[in-house]
Amino acid sequence: MTTASPYAWLGLLMTVSFSLACTLQPRVVSWRERAGSGDLIKILLGEGRRLFANHFFIRADVYFHSGYYPSIFDQADKPAPTALAGAHDHDAHTADEHERQMAFLGEPRDWIERFGRHFRITEHTHLTGGGEREILPWLKLSAELDPQRVQTYTVAAYWLRTRLGKVTEARDFLREGLRNNPDSYEILFELGRLYHENEHDAVRARNLWELALRRWNEREGRKKAGEQDLFALEQIAVRLARLEEAEGHLARAIQLLELARRASPHPAALDAQIAELRAKMSTAPGK
């Protein structure tokens, strides 16, 4: 048996390499398609990435509290705080409730815990004065890992447009969220707020809120009474009613306030507003 020359071996190896490349190429393409994008992390982590996304969202909340945050051992006794997501609509009640949630440390149980508190953050503060930007990398990362987590987009957009003045970035991020979650009434509502409050574009805001209302009906309408997201419905309906009232469409405004009234835990205030609009409508000519 004669020995094959090095050139023959080289030729054989190149043929094998070429065959392997041809075999693997379609598989690589199918991996990309399965993952939704070419992101290697998504392929590697699979559904586990949602856990990391949740962790990074919480990390953003930790940053918002400047490091003062309960560990899982502290959370065993008390529920986790939700200031980051709840910061949209702070009132005295929610602020008090949040303060109560964050009083997780309590009295030290022994000298080790008492002395150890000198080396951990024990002061409850929130980021202010532009410092809110520090939460953004974690929210971005969370959205990258779990594009279906709607709250990440709405929370990030809120901070971007209200505290950091980055309306374009907020709009782009919400649009990215909408591409990943076309049925999300939460993102549509937040996008409507951006157009109304920051860009003063009432037409686009109305269209978006109308669409949000439709999406809410499609998604939540099928659920049982106790399981529906009534808070979102009230917010969409009230905002849309204000817009219609400003545009002079009083009948539609009343209709929307009545819808909000059904969703509201405090309907008395809305009753007064409906009565006021009815009175205005009866005096207005041609309405």
Added chain:
Amino acid sequence: MNKVLAIAGVVVKELYRRKDFYVLFVLTALITMLLGAVNFFNDPKIVRYLKEVCLLLIWVSTLVIAVVTAARQIPAEKENRTIFPLLAKPVTRWQVILGKFAGCWLAAGIALLLFYLFFAVISESRGGTAAAGAPVTAAASGPHDHDAHAEEAHSDDAGAAAPARRALLTYVEALWLHWMMLAVVIAMVLLGSLIFAMPASNATIQFIVIAGILLLGEHLNKVALRQVEPLQTILQVLYFAIPHLEWYDLRDFIIYDHPPVALWACALATLYAAVYALVFLLAAWLVFRRKGLTT
């Protein structure tokens, strides 16, 4: 004392001859700089995530350097049979233990200093504390109000200097306490190197113990309260017996720009670390005193 310093000097030289430190430093620098280049919502002032990642890498790297360096000291001397000429100098076994400890601790200190210098450069280049301490310009001062303007400028300088001084003190405290924690770790690993057969098994066990203390140490008392006897008592005893290494982790103070820890608390923590390091070194000496040099 000279003998101890001579042994320590050899250990320090070993650090810069080996590639561990360089590899870890380059990796830390590379990962930090790559992350620093990422653009989040066109905001170049975002810095805390970078501080967090960089400090985490520094903690991991220095722990690796300290544990790996300390774990191989005495087994390597035995394996190469250099322990015989060393003890024939004459050097007592206590001096060997002390010299090895001092060398590893100094080597870890040098590595730590370089890592923190890199961290400070990266942090300040991204705004760091300078942004937090930036003076508020007094736009309302009139053109004839020179004295008031000068006074304001002076107070602005003072206002800018105070947070910078505060941040510097936090950095120094973090570095100092980190080094103190490494003293306990190195003493613990030296003791482990005399108990466990192989440096690799010693290093692995020590990493698990250190990670356990850092992550769970402060919560053991809370966990104990939810257990039934005798587990409750065992956990409580463990809680009071272990060195609380988590006290020496001031990363959050740097990341969130918190005021520095009270100096008396730092001094007490230093004393606590010194006591634990001494206890482990004495235990190591007791084991080493009775141990054969060929096994």
